[in-house]
Amino acid sequence: xxxxxxxxxxxxxxxxxxxxxxxxxxxxxxxxxxxxxxxxxxxxxxxxxxxxxxxxxxxxxxxxxxxxxxxxxxxxxxxxxxxxxxxxxxxxxxxxxxxxxxxxxxxxxxxxxxxxxxxxxxxxxxxxxxxxxxxxxxxxxxxxxxxxxxxxxxxxxxxxxxxxxxxxxxxxxxxxxxxxxxxxxxxxxxxxxxxxxxxxxxxxx
Amino acid sequence: xxxxxxxxxxxxxxxxxxxxxxxxxxxxxxxxxxxxxxxxxxxxxxxxxxxxxxxxxxxxxxxxxxxxxxxxxxxxxxxxxxxxxxxxxxxxxxxxxxxxxxxxxxxxxxxxxxxxxxxxxxxxxxxxxxxxxxxxxxxxxxxxxxxxxxxxxxxxxxxxxxxxxxxxxxxxxxxxxxxxxxxxxxxxxxxxxxxxxxxxxxxxx
Numbered sequence: 001x002x003x004x005x006x007x008x009x010x011x012x013x014x015x016x017x018x019x020x021x022x023x024x025x026x027x028x029x030x031x032x033x034x035x036x037x038x039x040x041x042x043x044x045x046x047x048x049x050x051x052x053x054x055x056x057x058x059x060x061x062x063x064x065x066x067x068x069x070x071x072x073x074x075x076x077x078x079x080x081x082x083x084x085x086x087x088x089x090x091x092x093x094x095x096x097x098x099x100x101x102x103x104x105x106x107x108x109x110x111x112x113x114x115x116x117x118x119x120x121x122x123x124x125x126x127x128x129x130x131x132x133x134x135x136x137x138x139x140x141x142x143x144x145x146x147x148x149x150x151x152x153x154x155x156x157x158x159x160x161x162x163x164x165x166x167x168x169x170x171x172x173x174x175x176x177x178x179x180x181x182x183x184x185x186x187x188x189x190x191x192x193x194x195x196x197x198x199x200x201x202x203x204x205x
Numbered sequence: 206x207x208x209x210x211x212x213x214x215x216x217x218x219x220x221x222x223x224x225x226x227x228x229x230x231x232x233x234x235x236x237x238x239x240x241x242x243x244x245x246x247x248x249x250x251x252x253x254x255x256x257x258x259x260x261x262x263x264x265x266x267x268x269x270x271x272x273x274x275x276x277x278x279x280x281x282x283x284x285x286x287x288x289x290x291x292x293x294x295x296x297x298x299x300x301x302x303x304x305x306x307x308x309x310x311x312x313x314x315x316x317x318x319x320x321x322x323x324x325x326x327x328x329x330x331x332x333x334x335x336x337x338x339x340x341x342x343x344x345x346x347x348x349x350x351x352x353x354x355x356x357x358x359x360x361x362x363x364x365x366x367x368x369x370x371x372x373x374x375x376x377x378x379x380x381x382x383x384x385x386x387x388x389x390x391x392x393x394x395x396x397x398x399x400x401x402x403x404x405x406x407x408x409x410x
C-alpha cells in the first residue's frame with residue numbers, strides 16, 4: 001500500500017536511495033518536509049543543485065573546492081609548508097586532520113583506494129596528479145616529504161604499498177602515519193593486529 | 206575547521222537540519238551526493254520542490270493527496286464503506302492501517318493531538334472538518350461509526366477523551382481501537398498499564 005499522494009511517494013523513494021536511509025526514515029523525513037516552511041525546503045533543494053553545479057576539485061590537491069576558487073584555500077595559503085604533502089583517501093579525511101590544528105602542510109586527495117575487487121585500479125585514483133606535483137623543481141615549493149595517511153584497511157594497505165614503491169624512486173621522503181593504540185582505549189580490548197603494530201612502532205623515552 | 210568548499214558546507218548544514226540527521230551523517234550524505242550523477246541529484250531536488258508545490262490535503266479526510274486529486278483516492282473509492290471513519294493522528298497512521306488490508310472504511314487525519322504544553326488545542330487540529338463530515342444526512346453515506354485510532358500517549362488519551370465527549374451527543378457510535386498485548390510479545394516484558402488494559406478489555410471465547 002502506498003500514500004494517496006504521488007509527490008509524497010516520489011520523495012520517499014528519493015530519500016530511500018540515500019545511504020543509511022531506509023524507507024521508515026525516508027517517510028519520517030518526508031513528513032517533516034511536508035510540515036516545513038516552503039522557503040526552507042527550497043533552500044535545501046537549491047543546496048543540492050549548487051553542490052553539483054558549483055563544486056569542483058582543486059587542480060592541485062584534488063580536494064573539493066568552489067569552482068571560482070582554484071587552487072583551493074589550503075593550497076594557496078601562504079602560512080602553510082608547501083614542501084610536505086599528506087595523501088588521504090577522501091575530503092572527509094582532510095577535515096579530520098584540519099580539526100587537529102596540528103598539521104601545517106598541504107594535502108592530496110586520492111578519491112578512493114586501490115581495490116581490484118571493485119575494479120578500482122591506480123588509474124582511477126588521483127595518482128597521476130600526485131606524481132605531477134612531485135615534478136615541481138623550485139626549491140622553495142618542491143615537495144620534500146609525502147605522508148601517507150590512508151585508512152588501515154586491506155585496500156588502504158595495498159594503496160600504501162603501491163604508492164611507496166612508486167614514490168621512493170623519485171627521491172622524495174615517503175612516510176606513513178603511525179598505527180598503534182588509540183588514545184583513551186584499554187589494551188585488553190585492542191585487536192591483535194593493532195597491538196602488534198603498536199609494539200613494532202614503539203619509541204624510546 | 207570547515208570544508209574548503211562553501212557549497213559543500215551549505216548542503217551539510219541543510220541536511221543537518223533534518224530530524225535524526227547529525228553533522229556526521231550530513232557529511233556522509235553530502236559526500237554521497239557529490240559522487241552521485243547530476244540527474245539523480247536533480248530528481249531529488251525536484252521531488253523536494255514538488256512536495257511543497259503539488260501536495261495538498263484532501264478536503265474530506267485531510268490526508269495528503271496531490272493537488273489535482275481532491276477528494277483523495279480513498280475518499281472517492283466506491284469499494285469503501287463510507288459510513289465508518291477511522292480518526293488518526295497523521296498520514297503515516299493511514300498507511301499503517303492500509304497495510305493491514307483489513308480496514309475498508311474511510312479515514313480522518315487530525316494532523317496532531319491536543320497538547321496544551323506545546324500550545325496545541327482542538328482548534329489547531331482538523332476537528333471542525335470532522336464535525337462537518339458528521340453533518341452529512343444522506344443515509345447511504347452518512348457516518349454511523351467513528352473509530353478513534355489515536356496513539357496511546359498522554360496527549361493521545363486527552364484527544365480521545367475530548368473527541369468522545371464532542372462526538373457522542375451527535376448520535377454517532379464512537380469506538381476506540383483495543384489496547385492490549387501486541388502479537389508476538391512475552392507477557393513478562395509488558396508494562397503494567399498495558400497489562401491492565403488487556404485485562405479490562407478481555408473478551409469471552
